[in-house]
Amino acid sequence: MPASVIVGLQWGDEGKGKTTDFLAEQVSTVVRYQGGDNAGHTIVIGDDTFKLHLVPSGVLYGHITPIIGPGVVVNPATLIREFDGLISRGIDISKVRVSHAAHLILPHHVALDKARESALAGDKVGTTQRGIGPAYEDRAARLGLRVEDLLDPASTAARLARVLPEKRALLDALGATDYAEAVDADAVAALIAAWGERLRPHIADTNDLVQRAYARKEHLLFEGAQGAMLDLDHGSYPFVTSSHPIAGGATTGGGIAPLQIDEVMGVMKAYATRVGSGPFVTELTDAIGERIAVTGHEVGTTTGRRRRVGWNDAVPLRYAVELNGVSSIMLNKLDVLSGIPEILLCVAYEIDGKRVDRWPTSSAELARAKAIYEKFSGWDQEITNVRAMADLPENARRYVTALEEIAGAPIVLLSVGPERTQTIERAWRPLRHAKR
Numbered sequence: 199m200p201a202s203v204i205v206g207l208q209w210g211d212e213g214k215g216k217t218t219d220f221l222a223e224q225v226s227t228v229v230r231y232q233g234g235d236n237a238g239h240t241i242v243i244g245d246d247t248f249k250l251h252l253v254p255s256g257v258l259y260g261h262i263t264p265i266i267g268p269g270v271v272v273n274p275a276t277l278i279r280e281f282d283g284l285i286s287r288g289i290d291i292s293k294v295r296v297s298h299a300a301h302l303i304l305p306h307h308v309a310l311d312k313a314r315e316s317a318l319a320g321d322k323v324g325t326t327q328r329g330i331g332p333a334y335e336d337r338a339a340r341l342g343l344r345v346e347d348l349l350d351p352a353s354t355a356a357r358l359a360r361v362l363p364e365k366r367a368l369l370d371a372l373g374a375t376d377y378a379e380a381v382d383a384d385a386v387a388a389l390i391a392a393w394g395e396r397l398r399p400h401i402a403d404t405n406d407l408v409q410r411a412y413a414r415k416e417h418l419l420f421e422g423a424q425g426a427m428l429d430l431d432h433g434s435y436p437f438v439t440s441s442h443p444i445a446g447g448a449t450t451g452g453g454i455a456p457l458q459i460d461e462v463m464g465v466m467k468a469y470a471t472r473v474g475s476g477p478f479v480t481e482l483t484d485a486i487g488e489r490i491a492v493t494g495h496e497v498g499t500t501t502g503r504r505r506r507v508g509w510n511d512a513v514p515l516r517y518a519v520e521l522n523g524v525s526s527i528m529l530n531k532l533d534v535l536s537g538i539p540e541i542l543l544c545v546a547y548e549i550d551g552k553r554v555d556r557w558p559t560s561s562a563e564l565a566r567a568k569a570i571y572e573k574f575s576g577w578d579q580e581i582t583n584v585r586a587m588a589d590l591p592e593n594a595r596r597y598v599t600a601l602e603e604i605a606g607a608p609i610v611l612l613s614v615g616p617e618r619t620q621t622i623e624r625a626w627r628p629l630r631h632a633k634r
């Protein structure tokens with residue numbers, strides 16, 4: 199049985215939660231490998247809607263071990279709140295495991311994220327203000343506290359006493375207010391002790407769990423948060439997140455080795471969205487954009503911010519497929535485009551009068567890029583009840599086929615509604631190792 203990675207091919211919010219949920223029945227373990235509570239998964243099962251930020255969506259299945267891997271940054275307050283929410287709805291969270299090596303998001307990280315964003319004034323990244331960047335900074339600076347430190351409150355308090363004065367000075371220099379408690383060593387130490395008691399049964403060496411499940415030939419699913427175009431190194435820097443959502447991130451952040459990965463399923467929407475600042479060549483600011491945003495409920499799960507909406511863009515799509523080594527694709531939210539008379543697909547950019555097919559290496563060039571569009575006729579029919587590609591309107595099939603050709607990877611799952619069953623299964627997924 200394979201190890202599969204699920205990655206977003208756009209700027210996040212591609213519907214990876216639905217993909218994981220759809221595949222969940224056949225997997226034993228779901229591993230989150232990067233990001234933190236900046237992510238948001240919405241899963242709809244019948245009349246129930248679950249919004250998860252940190253806990254892998256596999257938690258909704260009793261047979262799955264949901265793992266938060268070492269590459270994730272964990273805000274214990276959010277995790278505990280999410281546990282409580284799930285428990286109150288009758289979901290068993292006892293199998294959730296959190297890596298001892300995952301870094302903690304502490305109150306001062308959240309305060310710093312907010313303070314930096316305010317200080318940036320007109321150049322904001324538009325972060326989710328969850329402390330993600332500052333927590334990863336401390337990890338790289340070897341100043342961070344890890345989940346294992348929750349179990350040793352005495353020595354953790356001593357380390358906090360060394361770190362917090364520096365954070366206080368930084369917050370002060372950034373003109374932050376209202377941060378006294380976030381840098382109060384006693385207050386934070388008390389939080390840590392309480393979090394440790396609550397999370398103790400869930401803390402584990404998750405690399406060992408992953409490798410033992412792999413040795414038992416179970417099917418593991420590595421669930422990326424955000425999307426390839428928000429990758430710290432490969433996205434549109436600096437308008438990116440501070441981790442590696444691409445498939446390679448599963449190795450460093452999930453505890454799986456590169457040659458153990460059999461399959462990379464890329465997830466994309468039938469159109470594009472982006473939250474926060476940064477270039478978005480195909481952005482729609484007209485009534486069609488508004489219509490897609492409303493029909494597609496394009497509001498952030500984490501921040502409640504309205505997502506920016508645009509046409510699909512082949513330039514980042516081809517780049518993301520290459521970068522992730524995508525072997526199959528799930529295309530989500532095709533139903534949202536029903537009733538739009540003409541659908542545009544950006545096939546290349548025009549930059550300074552020249553046609554460009556590759557994702558630009560310079561942010562300045564990207565800012566000058568104009569979309570070159572191919573036009574597709576739309577379809578009027580409601581498609582939410584369609585369950586086979588052959589039953590889709592011809593114009594919808596044409597559009598899907600064009601996306602598939604551009605991506606150069608088969609679209610094997612196609613979503614026509616939020617519910618788990620509103621999915622067209624075209625073929626079973628081609629496993630990379632089976633092809634060799």
Ligand code: IMP
Pocket residue numbers: 209210211236237238323324325326327328329330331423424428437438439440472473474475
């Ligand atoms: P951060 O991850 O909170 O530091 O935010 C950095 C950038 O990534 C901002 O543009 C956010 O809007 C974006 N971002 C972070 N998480 C998500 C997500 O789950 N979906 C979409 N955008 C996200």
